[in-house]
Amino acid sequence: MAVADDLRDWVDDGLTQPEHPTWALHEEGYDPRREAGVEARFTVANGFLGVRGARSVSRGPVWVSWLHGLNWASWPRTYVAGLFDTPNTIPPVPALVPGPDWLRVQLAMDGQPVMLRTGELLHHRRTLDLERGLLVTRWHHRDPDGRTIRLRALRLVSLAERALGLQVIELTVDGRPCEITLEALLESAGSGLEPMRLEPDVALWRTALSGKTVAVAHDARVRRDHTEVAPASIEPLRRRWAWRLVPGEPAIFTRLVALARGEVETADATAARARAALDRRRTQPWRGVLEAHAAAWGARWEASDVRIDGDEAAERALRFAVYQLNSAADPDDDTVSIGARALTGDAYLGHVFWDTEIYLLPFYTLTWPEAARALLMYRFHTLDGARRKAARLGYEGALYAWESAETGDEATPEEIVDPAGRSLKILCGLEEQHISADVAYAVWKYWEATGDDGFMEEAGAEIVLETARFWASRAVREDDGRFHIRRVIGPDEYHETIDDNAYTNVMAAWNLARGVEVADWLATHRPRTRRRLERALGLGRAELAEWRAVDSGLVTGFDPASGLFEQFQGYFGLEDVPRADFAGRDAPADVVLGRARTQASQILKQADVVALLALLPERFEAAVHRANFAYYEPRCGHGSSLSRGLHAVVAARLGDVAMAHSYFHATAATDLSETLAASAGGIRIAAQGALWQAAVLGMGGLRIDAEGLAIRPNLPAAWERVVFHARWRGRRVAVEAHREPPRVNLRLVEGPPCTVRVGERRVELEAGVPRTVALG
């Protein structure tokens, strides 16, 4: 059958599984208890659109009743990046609005609706094809009257053209012929969208308060044996076909959509943009869209795949992580960034945290600088929000939002009311100020790695200067003659309103030094920009001198005698709870021991001083790395999904490859373990970024600093070889690190010749000349 052959290349299990065990994830059967987590895991996304891996055929509608009273079996959601509105909550904070669901299909056989829960599930399997960015579903179902139907379906949101979504479903009956009714819906019920204009081929919705629009242009067809079935009815949001399906003669339903996001004022233009995006592809068979998409994924994998010989589970987890990371960014939209759950779920409301700069940016900077630049430009576009926050709290410069949405204004709820009506204060939005240094750090590391002086001139310098200025106004010189930063929260959120957090202060000092450095660089290389910024920001030489003074005068809690940083003032005096009393439980330490005791103890939620070691390795001597990791690692409760990955990085760099390997797999389990409940609200994208860092920056030993590229592998016993690519200043370098005998193979894939440090050696690379460097 021609129709079936068309699809076989794309959806048959054979292609994706036995030969490529690390290129696919599978979910067999249907378990409502696992479902919401499975849906997050099986998301297809392209940085503009994200579609959770929910079933689209014969699912029920989704809306929520007060106090639930219901349990949600499934949370089918399409997200559109940047689509924020402010719902009616305590307190009101912006949240990502669920977009229209363009995938819903209702089927009936001989007039009887096909329902997952009535009849018998003969076979149900979802496969996430990581290599080609597809979700493939196979479903074989027998209805209560004994009719059986087989579906093979795929969906994608195009990486080649981010506006596009494609759904293909092949239907087959066996046994006896049957009358099929297929309804294709565009659904926004239960979402936060109001219809604005519904035309036969373009639907336009808007948000209630923020005045954003979403247009969906759509084209859906049913084809049987090369003939198109005419629709039986056409409503704006619902199209119906009815035909007789005969055994051995499959039919194919295809739906191509194009989405556009806009503003109410320019609704016509938004609708026209969606229509134009669709029209460009409408005459093409769906295979064309699929092939362009698969080719774009191929290019991303070419640049970002990490292969690991000897540890298949690690390779699969890394491919899942890299799949999610490549799915999360959009280099063409620099007004949005990546939320804590990317576009895979609505926990944390789509808000952007330090996760993006510290956990995700290294991946983008080193494999996809175009995406990194767009993400950093989002911080530039939201600089005014950061200035407003600083001013509101009485400081100068820019204090970025701990949770950032569209404008960069602080979006952290200051208070949560629990179901019993008790109020809980959330202090992060006020006190977790290290975010400003984190953003500056990511800007700087991007600049170092790419040499993108144009970005620095246009945007990066202003971010670094304004954040440095914030720190200078934030630190206070006290009677001891030193500068202090009091009343903050560090990465370890178990301890609030603390003084002189080592992470915060060291990063602040670093930020101040970079402020001075970039001002000098501008003076030397871009004097006109320096003058423009001096005028715009009112920046004078006296202020730069002050920054230098604060940088050198900030207390950091470092004790040269022990080589230890004290995490914050008074930390060493807190109760030192033995690890056995809080670790290894299902619950985090603050639940095991209670919040009060945890706060009064040295137990930490996540990498704090250890994060400092991970971020600024060149700043500290080896002994300092060792002493601090040895002190803080056993005291960490890992109460955040961000924690273990950075521990893996630092452990690997310290040569403790067994511990690094263990932390690597613990990080890999974040969204790939059998217990899926915590993933229901979305994939923990920062943990995926940290997993990549553990493999490439930790075990792979890749480092980029002011001097350039350096590699010093730290392979665990199970890893025979790790292979990855890195981009650096217009070059792409392929790296293969072997464990036995220890060596590194290098190849300059593109770009001009360069020097790479491997271990203690310097290696000159030029295109087309592979180099092997023996180690130790």
Place this chain on the structure above:
Amino acid sequence: MAVADDLRDWVDDGLTQPEHPTWALHEEGYDPRREAGVEARFTVANGFLGVRGARSVSRGPVWVSWLHGLNWASWPRTYVAGLFDTPNTIPPVPALVPGPDWLRVQLAMDGQPVMLRTGELLHHRRTLDLERGLLVTRWHHRDPDGRTIRLRALRLVSLAERALGLQVIELTVDGRPCEITLEALLESAGSGLEPMRLEPDVALWRTALSGKTVAVAHDARVRRDHTEVAPASIEPLRRRWAWRLVPGEPAIFTRLVALARGEVETADATAARARAALDRRRTQPWRGVLEAHAAAWGARWEASDVRIDGDEAAERALRFAVYQLNSAADPDDDTVSIGARALTGDAYLGHVFWDTEIYLLPFYTLTWPEAARALLMYRFHTLDGARRKAARLGYEGALYAWESAETGDEATPEEIVDPAGRSLKILCGLEEQHISADVAYAVWKYWEATGDDGFMEEAGAEIVLETARFWASRAVREDDGRFHIRRVIGPDEYHETIDDNAYTNVMAAWNLARGVEVADWLATHRPRTRRRLERALGLGRAELAEWRAVDSGLVTGFDPASGLFEQFQGYFGLEDVPRADFAGRDAPADVVLGRARTQASQILKQADVVALLALLPERFEAAVHRANFAYYEPRCGHGSSLSRGLHAVVAARLGDVAMAHSYFHATAATDLSETLAASAGGIRIAAQGALWQAAVLGMGGLRIDAEGLAIRPNLPAAWERVVFHARWRGRRVAVEAHREPPRVNLRLVEGPPCTVRVGERRVELEAGVPRTVALG
């Protein structure tokens, strides 16, 4: 000012408060922690439409994110009776779909959106005008730039014509003139509705699976000083006006809507019906709609008001209860019934329980038989669902759904999955079978009170016969020669899968006896109907003989020696926990003691044997009443809002008027106490019905049985006089019971002469001749 004068009669506080302290409820200020409960309490409804008392001006949009992550400050909802669909939940059960919100208004002053939470709330007061069925809001607000605005608003859904909703808002600025922008929205975001057709004056939505439609025809205007302001823009769901508002020159916004519910197949007709309902009123000033509505409320109060001299709190609580009861029913729609939270919230998903027949029907039967008939006809229309449930469980006849939605098929979820992924079995849908006898009971009491033989012939008899038949198939004759009903749940849901529950078995026997009785009545008075039903139901004489045998052979757990019913087999052997160990806590007994211990104890959740005393007082001797109440009352944990009201009824009848009074006020507190959290999902309408029963059937001592009307008051010390009306077989009787000296004044308001039993005396009543009967 003409505009202001128009409104003053309706919204000024003066009218509703000081002279009529029991005719209004007030909520001062705005407390987000109270808000959801306040909204349920301040619902306006007419049995077809229910609108929660949420703020309509400048509220944010409502949609829900996975795992919330947000706290809902407000749950603005319009419900349309009978609008069910089945959302995508575990397990999938039908739920009332939130309808379109036709009240939302967004205001801006000089281009700045007016927001409750920015600026200063100078005054905010909502008043529920019980007498006229209005929600009146006064709001005085200063925005962050110092502009102030005053709003006086009212809303109603018409009791005169249930399709209609009216919203009136008067706007005034003081200080300086200002540019007002007012947007009037029709909103369905966050609801379970999809737009089907949006035209300038009629919007049509549909449900996803159940194929129901809702049409909203709407007409909105802004008037200033007798001139209409032309809209600045018109979209189907959003209309905007902009004008200059000058101090001393108020403007009035009015919006009249008409809603219709229908099916997708007849969408045009539904839209036309909404349009026609609106057109009938469109040319009339809004005062006409208001006056017709207020007149309809006047008529309902005439028939159902309960006055209490000496206990103002009791009178206010009763008026609130009677307000909610009159708001909940629609005599013109016999395809719907009243859910556990009526149309005031979506807890329990709009499902109909025994609450309706046992707790609400007495009010309707005795004050509003037209509404009672419609509610019972809903059970007739869902008889097939009850037959399906009986057949599915292997029984004959009709077993009504424990939770009933549109079709009468069982809608109780069989399993709930908690957030930790644990499954909890819900057995009520399988085991709480007394519902079938409860429905038959309500049918019978309605027939007794109204003499509506037409209803009995058309519908009631079939319900009584089919439920009797169920019990005959359900009871099993065992080796002891007696009939048993095993594996049930009685009203006391702390004890599951029990045998021979006294409530269930006595009600089943009563149901069987009524089955025989109605068959005899049909044979004598309606032989043609008897023959029709014999044919249709396959009902023969042998089956009736079997019913008699089961009736007389059913074990009831009654012990003639002690006069006690054993609540179920083995109950007396359970642990007898002292009352002090579980009562008087904030939490119910099963939380205080744990579920396992509660199940193994004699503690009961709610009236069970006591409910039997309340329902069938004539069946038991005074000593049996006393013995059972004395035994069970101290063992009841009142873990249900249904419990205390029936205890008040029975205590009053037993002459323990102090205890009755205490239970009365505890019942009144259900939705009127300061702690509102439990009302958030809606008013507990059954408790309101029980409150009315406590006042009229308990303290008022009204009883209707086969012999007619009887009155034997039991007034508590605080109640000097209680005044109420009762309808009985075409008559309306006004009753005044005085405490000192004890006497009853009677007046036949309408209908033919009749005899009323007062205490031990029989009094002949005829129209226009008041009678006073002195008591003991």
